[in-house]
Amino acid sequence: MARHRDKRSQWLKGILDLCVLGILVDGEAYGYEIAGRLAVDGIGEIKGGTLYPALAKLEEDGHVVATWRTGDGGPNRKYYNITQTGADYLALESVGWQTLSDAAAQLMGLREQVERH
């Protein structure tokens, strides 16, 4: 089980930024909210130690912009919004990911299994 988790975290390293951008396409969100969405959407539990450096990198690259705001009666939070550069990056890289995952699925024989069912 631990080995399965290691493998999964290795895959995620390459696409976590794209998953985060995919969430932000639906609207602004703060870090803990993004972590929750990643878990609910089946990506799995992403630790803060992985998520926040990824968010910092997206911000540095200009793929997201962040603003501090007070939520409805709640505490100050740092909300992230996707930029046009981020949207372009997501569109470009998600095509690459789709191509790679299709090829990998083909090699693993997954496509035939899916088609048989």
Added chain:
Amino acid sequence: MTDANWHFLAQLVVALRQHGVRGARIGDHVAEIAQHLDDSGADPVAEFGAPGELAARLADDEQRIPAWMRSFAMRLATMTLAMAGVAIGMSALFGDEKRASVTLGGIMGAVGLGLLIVTLSRLLVDRLDGRSAWSAVRWPIVVVWFGGSVLVSIVGAADYVIAEWSRSNALIVAVLLLGFGIGFAALADSPIRFPPHAGHLDRLRRGFLAGHAPTPPPSH
């Protein structure tokens, strides 16, 4: 906030300082992580790892120059080079003198025009985005353009000739400057950073490849 969280955040601040992260960014990271710990109730080390390791990861993504400044500096360089190229080219083609010269006032004018165009385009884009860009551009405008222009006026050096070429050489310089300007513009509008490194070149290459339809996997 629990004692464990305070202790973790204090260690994180020190570690971030040791990695040379700017104060404003440290405040950002700490406030955000503190909020995450409050929301989740998680143990800080279990959630974020050791403070030193987290600081190293956060500092790794930290650029010493903010993204807006990199972009602004790039666009300013682009426009200044292009404006200087146009001015020298015009002087060579239509000037009365046999030789084309570059004066200090001319350079200040090129920088000023570059600043004006970059600022207006930035304000327009950010207005469309619903954000204000003024806070990002005010200091470069005040310091470089206004300050420089005043200084040049005070010392009466606007007509000071920095370089002088024959018309044909001036045209070559103009073309080179325009070429550099266009090259900088291509870099500024690409997703890569400046100065580029191997990773950027790889992204640039993938950017070109992305212009083609992805090849479907072969069917067996």
